[in-house]
Amino acid sequence: MKIVTIIGARPQFVKAAMVSKAIKDHNEEGKGKISEIIIHTGQHFDANMSDIFFNQMGIPKPDYDLGINSLTHGAMTGQMLEKIEKVLIKEKPDWVLVYGDTNSTIAGALAAKKIHIKVAHVEAGLRSFNMHMPEEVNRILTDRISDVLFCPTDTAMENLTAEGFENMHIKIVKTGDIMLDAAKVYSNYAVQPREVLGTNFVLSTIHRAENTDSKEKLKNIFSALSKIASQKQVVLPLHPRTKHYIEKYDIELSPQIKIINPVGYLEMVWLLSNCCMVVTDSGGVQKEAYFFKKPCITVREETEWIELVEINVNFLTGSDENKILEAYHKVVTNTMNFDINLYGNGNTRETILKELLSN
Numbered sequence: 001m002k003i004v005t006i007i008g009a010r011p012q013f014v015k016a017a018m019v020s021k022a023i024k025d026h027n028e029e030g031k032g033k034i035s036e037i038i039i040h041t042g043q044h045f046d047a048n049m050s051d052i053f054f055n056q057m058g059i060p061k062p063d064y065d066l067g068i069n070s071l072t073h074g075a076m077t078g079q080m081l082e083k084i085e086k087v088l089i090k091e092k093p094d095w096v097l098v099y100g101d102t103n104s105t106i107a108g109a110l111a112a113k114k115i116h117i118k119v120a121h122v123e124a125g126l127r128s129f130n131m132h133m134p135e136e137v138n139r140i141l142t143d144r145i146s147d148v149l150f151c152p153t154d155t156a157m158e159n160l161t162a163e164g165f166e167n168m169h170i171k172i173v174k175t176g177d178i179m180l181d182a183a184k185v186y187s188n189y190a191v192q193p194r195e196v197l198g199t200n201f202v203l204s205t206i207h208r209a210e211n212t213d214s215k216e217k218l219k220n221i222f223s224a225l226s227k228i229a230s231q232k233q234v235v236l237p238l239h240p241r242t243k244h245y246i247e248k249y250d251i252e253l254s255p256q257i258k259i260i261n262p263v264g265y266l267e268m269v270w271l272l273s274n275c276c277m278v279v280t281d282s283g284g285v286q287k288e289a290y291f292f293k294k295p296c297i298t299v300r301e302e303t304e305w306i307e308l309v310e311i312n313v314n315f316l317t318g319s320d321e322n323k324i325l326e327a328y329h330k331v332v333t334n335t336m337n338f339d340i341n342l343y344g345n346g347n348t349r350e351t352i353l354k355e356l357l358s359n
């Protein structure tokens with residue numbers, strides 16, 4: 001069996017690393033040969049947003065590096081479509097595997113579908129119900145043209161049912177969450193970032209376009225983080241997009257916020273293990289907070305991981321400074337239950353591979 005894996009952005013490296021591991025284990029156990037061809041679209045390209053994940057997580061070196069980045073959505077997706085199609089025509093895989101909700105996801109799925117190559121979508125069925133998010137558009141369209149949808153949660157399954165996917169000749173499989181695999185595999189290999197000395201800090205990551213693209217929202221979020229930092233150390237690995245906008249909007253950052261460069265996955269695992277709570281607008285980091293039993297304040301208006309809000313471990317505040325500070329006080333004064341199994345058992349990679357082999 002031959003699989004072409006299409007990745008391009010940081011969260012996709014973390015997820016694809018786990019399926020690559022399952023493929024490697026399968027081949028080494030003599031269960032038959034699966035060949036994996038990796039296309040890196042180039043959407044994320046900095047060493048600390050890309051290479052470090054390949055090195056730390058043992059992802060095979062990409063067979064094709066398309067180098068497409070820093071373009072508008074249309075130009076980026078269009079160039080990817082054209083270049084991915086060429087590779088697929090040459091490689092003739094049995095499956096194209098796409099992850100999540102980026103431009104690389106939709107470009108990969110569309111290129112494959114048009115030339116009748118089967119598409120499997122990992123992290124299918126998620127919805128924010130906010131069509132202004134580029135991610136929402138990408139994930140809905142990718143789900144619709146896939147042959148197999150691998151859903152992480154009951155919520156994802158319910159979303160697909162509500163949209164009538166069961167009548168669309170698409171196989172839908174609940175697999176659990178592939179990021180839990182990564183958290184489990186790497187939790188014993190955590191690396192303390194050099195710049196971070198103590199523990200029990202607030203870990204923050206901010207990068208969603210809906211926040212970075214608005215001066216007011218970004219200002220409010222950083223103002224709330226500054227107030228939190230006057231009480232507790234805040235550690236913030238700064239995404240390049242957010243860095244760009246902080247400079248562009250001339251937002252003043254409190255010196256009490258410990259800004260560090262984006263870190264590798266092993267450092268992130270250390271930060272998640274040693275923090276007391278998370279403030280983020282990331283999709284993946286919300287779940288990782290739960291995996292590491294940490295409360296999370298989500299500075300967005302909605303989340304794809306609504307089950308975390310329902311069990312009161314994740315608090316949606318948007319970019320409203322007062323709401324963020326209220327949630328902070330709620331988190332420091334309450335104990336929370338992190339023992340409900342929402343995301344499976346950390347063997348999602350094997351379920352995915354088994355399905356690909358049997359279809």
Ligand code: UDP
Pocket residue numbers: 010011014205207237238261262263264265266268281282283284285288
């Ligand atoms: N991550 C990381 N280093 C960082 C920030 C995030 O390794 O400095 C990891 C994080 O732990 C998670 C993934 O990157 O596994 C999530 O990526 P991101 O927040 O960029 O994307 P999203 O999940 O919002 O799509």
